[in-house]
Amino acid sequence: MSHDDRTALELDDVCAAYGPYRALFAVSFSVEKGSAIALLGPNGAGKSTVARVVSGLLPASSGHVRVGGSDVTGKAPWAIARMGLSHVPEGRGVFDSLSVEENLVLSFRRRAGRRNLAASLERAYARFPLLAERRHDRAGTLSGGQQRLVSLAKVLVVPPGVLVADELSLGLAPSVVDDVYAALADVRRRGTTLVVVEQQVDRALGLASSAVVLEHGSVAYFGPASGARAVMAQVLERRSRSDGANSL
Amino acid sequence: MEQLLGFAVPGIPYGCAYAVFAVGLVLTYQTTGVFNFGYGAQAYASAFVFAWLVDDHAWPTWAAFVCAVAILGPVLGLLFDRLLFRRIPSANSTAKIVTGLSLLVGIPALLPVVFGNGNLVGVPSVVFNPGTVYFHLGADVPVNGTYLSAVLFTVAMLVVVVLLLRATHLGLEMRAAAESSRLLELEGVDAPRVTATAWAVSGLMAGIAGVLLAPTEVTVQAQDYVTLMVAAIAAAACAALRSMPVAALFGVLIGVVSLTAQGYLPTSSFWYSAVLPAFPFIVLVGALLFVPGLRRLGQATDPLSSVDPPLPPPAARARGREIDRIVRTGFWALLFAFVVSMLTWMPPAWETVLNQGMAYSVIFLSVTFLTGTAGQLSLAQATLAGIAAFTAGQLAIHLGLDFLAGAVLGALAASLVAGLLAVASLRLRGLGLALMTLAAALLFDVAVFPAQAVSGGTGGFALESHWLPLGLLSANGHAYFVLAFLVLAVCVGGVRLVQRGTIGRFLTAMRGSELGAAGVGVDLAWQRVLAFVLSGALAGLGGTLLAIQQTVIAPGEFNYQLSLAFVVIVVTTGVGTVEGAIQAGIGLVVLEQLLQYAPGRLQGLAFVVFALGALTYAAHPEGIVELEKRRWTERAERVLSRRHRAPAPAVTGRS
Ligand SMILES: Nc1ncnc2c1ncn2[C@@H]1O[C@H](COP(=O)(O)OP(=O)(O)O)[C@@H](O)[C@H]1O
Ligand SMILES: [Mg+2]
Numbered sequence: 001m002s003h004d005d006r007t008a009l010e011l012d013d014v015c016a017a018y019g020p021y022r023a024l025f026a027v028s029f030s031v032e033k034g035s036a037i038a039l040l041g042p043n044g045a046g047k048s049t050v051a052r053v054v055s056g057l058l059p060a061s062s063g064h065v066r067v068g069g070s071d072v073t074g075k076a077p078w079a080i081a082r083m084g085l086s087h088v089p090e091g092r093g094v095f096d097s098l099s100v101e102e103n104l105v106l107s108f109r110r111r112a113g114r115r116n117l118a119a120s121l122e123r124a125y126a127r128f129p130l131l132a133e134r135r136h137d138r139a140g141t142l143s144g145g146q147q148r149l150v151s152l153a154k155v156l157v158v159p160p161g162v163l164v165a166d167e168l169s170l171g172l173a174p175s176v177v178d179d180v181y182a183a184l185a186d187v188r189r190r191g192t193t194l195v196v197v198e199q200q201v202d203r204a205l206g207l208a209s210s211a212v213v214l215e216h217g218s219v220a221y222f223g224p225a226s227g228a229r230a231v232m233a234q235v236l237e238r239r240s241r242s243d244g245a246n247s248l
Numbered sequence: 249m250e251q252l253l254g255f256a257v258p259g260i261p262y263g264c265a266y267a268v269f270a271v272g273l274v275l276t277y278q279t280t281g282v283f284n285f286g287y288g289a290q291a292y293a294s295a296f297v298f299a300w301l302v303d304d305h306a307w308p309t310w311a312a313f314v315c316a317v318a319i320l321g322p323v324l325g326l327l328f329d330r331l332l333f334r335r336i337p338s339a340n341s342t343a344k345i346v347t348g349l350s351l352l353v354g355i356p357a358l359l360p361v362v363f364g365n366g367n368l369v370g371v372p373s374v375v376f377n378p379g380t381v382y383f384h385l386g387a388d389v390p391v392n393g394t395y396l397s398a399v400l401f402t403v404a405m406l407v408v409v410v411l412l413l414r415a416t417h418l419g420l421e422m423r424a425a426a427e428s429s430r431l432l433e434l435e436g437v438d439a440p441r442v443t444a445t446a447w448a449v450s451g452l453m454a455g456i457a458g459v460l461l462a463p464t465e466v467t468v469q470a471q472d473y474v475t476l477m478v479a480a481i482a483a484a485a486c487a488a489l490r491s492m493p494v495a496a497l498f499g500v501l502i503g504v505v506s507l508t509a510q511g512y513l514p515t516s517s518f519w520y521s522a523v524l525p526a527f528p529f530i531v532l533v534g535a536l537l538f539v540p541g542l543r544r545l546g547q548a549t550d551p552l553s554s555v556d557p558p559l560p561p562p563a564a565r566a567r568g569r570e571i572d573r574i575v576r577t578g579f580w581a582l583l584f585a586f587v588v589s590m591l592t593w594m595p596p597a598w599e600t601v602l603n604q605g606m607a608y609s610v611i612f613l614s615v616t617f618l619t620g621t622a623g624q625l626s627l628a629q630a631t632l633a634g635i636a637a638f639t640a641g642q643l644a645i646h647l648g649l650d651f652l653a654g655a656v657l658g659a660l661a662a663s664l665v666a667g668l669l670a671v672a673s674l675r676l677r678g679l680g681l682a683l684m685t686l687a688a689a690l691l692f693d694v695a696v697f698p699a700q701a702v703s704g705g706t707g708g709f710a711l712e713s714h715w716l717p718l719g720l721l722s723a724n725g726h727a728y729f730v731l732a733f734l735v736l737a738v739c740v741g742g743v744r745l746v747q748r749g750t751i752g753r754f755l756t757a758m759r760g761s762e763l764g765a766a767g768v769g770v771d772l773a774w775q776r777v778l779a780f781v782l783s784g785a786l787a788g789l790g791g792t793l794l795a796i797q798q799t800v801i802a803p804g805e806f807n808y809q810l811s812l813a814f815v816v817i818v819v820t821t822g823v824g825t826v827e828g829a830i831q832a833g834i835g836l837v838v839l840e841q842l843l844q845y846a847p848g849r850l851q852g853l854a855f856v857v858f859a860l861g862a863l864t865y866a867a868h869p870e871g872i873v874e875l876e877k878r879r880w881t882e883r884a885e886r887v888l889s890r891r892h893r894a895p896a897p898a899v900t901g902r903s
Contacts, residue, residue: 058555095428098420105420
């Protein structure tokens with residue numbers, strides 16, 4: 001395995017399981033510092049599971065995960081997060097019962113430091129005026145798209161070393177998806193390594209330079225983004241054929 | 249005005265006691281996500297150790313306070329977290345409730361075993377002198393030290409915890425951790441440590457509350473603390489388990505309104521004897537019915553709970569053919585030996601004990617059916633048993649009805665009440681449902697069962713021999729054994745039939761996942777009512793059976809604490825199976841009988857044993873006894889298969 005300093009994230013033969021149910025089988029890939037990788041695959045392929053193993057939410061049952069060259073396998077999620085890895089989970093990623101501002105404070109206090117707290121809040125509100133309007137509302141009262149903005153504000157103001165974004169565009173209107181991808185490109189320009197989990201292949205491949213395609217918990221493709229489309233098509237084809245066979 | 253003040257002021261210390269406990273419950277819920285039924289036991293533990301140090305060992309007050317409150321309180325909280333609640337997946341609300349209940353049942357039973365049964369007198373007051381009258385309100389309403397310290401302490405505690413939660417960063421992290429520990433970890437915060445801190449703070453508050461409230465009671469008794477906490481639940485519920493100032497306000501109001509009403513109502517009236525003591529529980533029922541925030545209690549708050557694997561399906565009972573034959577033969581042989589022994593050589597004392605065990609088994613069957621099959625937790629099963637027993641008794645007294653016929657009508661009455669309870673709590677789930685059943689149990693305890701017309705007073709009434717045929721009442725006759733055996737067999741058969749039929753499959757689907765069951769077209773509301781009705785009937789039959797065995801029917805046989813204990817006991821022996829109920833019934837009475845031969849301080853040990861067993865519920869929902877049984881069968885199986893060189897049967901699960 002190549003261990004050069006240019007690797008921001010590396011998975012090495014990672015297997016993972018939910019209790020008795022196995023979800024990942026010897027997954028390996030790596031991402032160069034400052035680049036973006038798209039993590040593709042049909043529903044249930046294991047994309048979110050990869051994200052969870054990387055951020056430590058789900059322990060790998062074997063194999064190794066390295067962030068910035070150091071082994072994080074078996075570390076607690078908070079310890080991995082402190083190493084500069086940020087995981088925006090699928091679905092709701094905010095604390096419903098806390099206000100918008102409290103959500104931001106929780107994040108900025110740790111990442112930007114107590115001194116820079118006020119300045120960070122300022123910048124978040126400047127970038128997303130809507131959040132400033134609703135700063136004292138409970139985050140649970142925001143729409144799904146607005147909640148996604150809260151997550152984006154966190155990483156835009158204090159860019160992490162590695163950002164794992166799980167289906168950020170899911171369920172959003174096309175114009176909002178544009179905003180989300182503009183923000184992601186912005187974060188990347190400022191040096192963050194991106195791992196973009198997506199079902200919308202075109203969007204992700206427009207941003208990423210390399211891609212991983214997962215199928216049934218295994219890597220079906222790992223290479224330049226340009227080659228991913230064909231593999232993805234094959235995977236979907238195989239899947240619809242087996243669905244057809246099952247329904248017969 | 250003067251008179252009103254005169255009645256209301258003495259209510260303040262009571263109200264403050266409720267307020268302090270309610271604030272503690274809300275604090276724990278807001279910072280850990282657990283509604284801690286063990287809170288009252290924590291408070292009691294600190295008060296008990298404090299009084300033990302001061303009274304029995306003549307420690308100075310401050311040293312005892314440091315040891316029993318500042319150290320023991322947080323340590324208990326940390327232990328709860330480390331050993332128990334941290335291991336429970338955030339979405340498993342039943343496991344959280346059962347664990348809290350085991351602490352509530354287990355700790356007060358454990359303390360006398362460890363420290364001995366002292367008669368612990370109330371502890372000295374810490375700030376003001378309780379007896380001294382400091383000033384008068386109006387012209388002549390005295391305000392003494394008890395009132396002053398209660399108010400001072402309640403206000404101080406409220407201010408401190410509200411500031412902690414709303415104005416500090418740690419408080420913000422605690423609230424976040426209670427909603428989703430995992431989401432907080434993704435922010436780089438050591439969430440397990442935050443939660444541990446929250447438990448330590450909660451334990452400290454419980455300890456302080458326990459010791460500082462003790463001066464209002466003359467002696468330090470577990471009973472008082474548990475009752476206090478249960479009443480405080482009403483205040484916490486009014487605040488939707490969310491706002492601590494609101495909880496405190498309602499706590500004080502409940503105390504003040506109770507005592508004011510007590511002053512004005514004529515002592516002989518129905519209002520005074522029945523409604524007044526039930527007042528906190530009426531408030532609790534009202535809150536559960538009308539506070540919208542409580543309906544969401546059952547819902548998981550953690551968006552990342554999808555990381556937890558689903559609950560394991562009940563272990564596949566794949567017994568090899570040979571071992572199966574041995575087990576079956578063994579079972580029938582044991583049953584035959586049991587029946588023959590009971591009818592021939594069994595000493596009368598033990599026959600009585602085992603008879604009682606069979607009556608309990610029928611009641612416990614109602615728990616396994618409701619919780620094991622349908623996945624609903626009820627804290628009112630002893631109450632349902634009592635309803636049937638008192639109904640049968642009153643029918644015999646007033647209408648001269650045969651007690652056995654009365655038993656059937658009584659069981660109908662119990663299932664009616666259970667059904668009404670289920671209908672009233674249709675909109676509640678998990679914790680909300682458990683609290684509703686608890687409130688119902690308490691209402692019957694304080695307002696219905698002690699009434700002259702129901703039980704003839706707290707002593708209850710004796711069964712008369714002409715109510716029953718065949719000399720069933722004579723304690724060591726075999727007739728009772730035959731009756732109990734038949735009833736148990738019929739109930740077991742009935743439960744098995746229901747479990748295997750359509751209803752059983754629906755109920756099992758509902759236990760697995762309410763959402764999934766609704767998705768495949770199960771009418772949840774109706775299934776739940778049905779489950780309660782059937783379980784009420786079982787509890788009722790068991791209750792009348794128990795009444796015949798005891799030959800008296802007294803309210804104390806059916807109080808809410810027994811309901812709590814029932815859940816704890818059955819969860820230990822196996823809530824998923826019919827055998828679990830019988831093991832629970834027989835196990836309970838045999839253990840208690842054996843403890844009769846042990847020194848006096850060990851009397852409570854039976855409940856400690858069951859509480860310890862129930863603490864394993866989160867890890868082994870099938871019950872620790874069932875788990876061990878399965879392990880031993882598997883071991884035997886391996887030995888057998890090795891001897892025959894036959895491959896062990898494969899156990900396949902979903903993959
Ligand atoms: N909590 C869980 N328990 C059991 N199996 C799970 C759990 N979460 C996901 N899985 C399974 O793991 C596999 C991968 O899931 P996931 O990573 O969520 O897929 P994707 O994100 O690509 O849609 C799927 O087969 C899914 O059913
Ligand atoms: Mg996914």
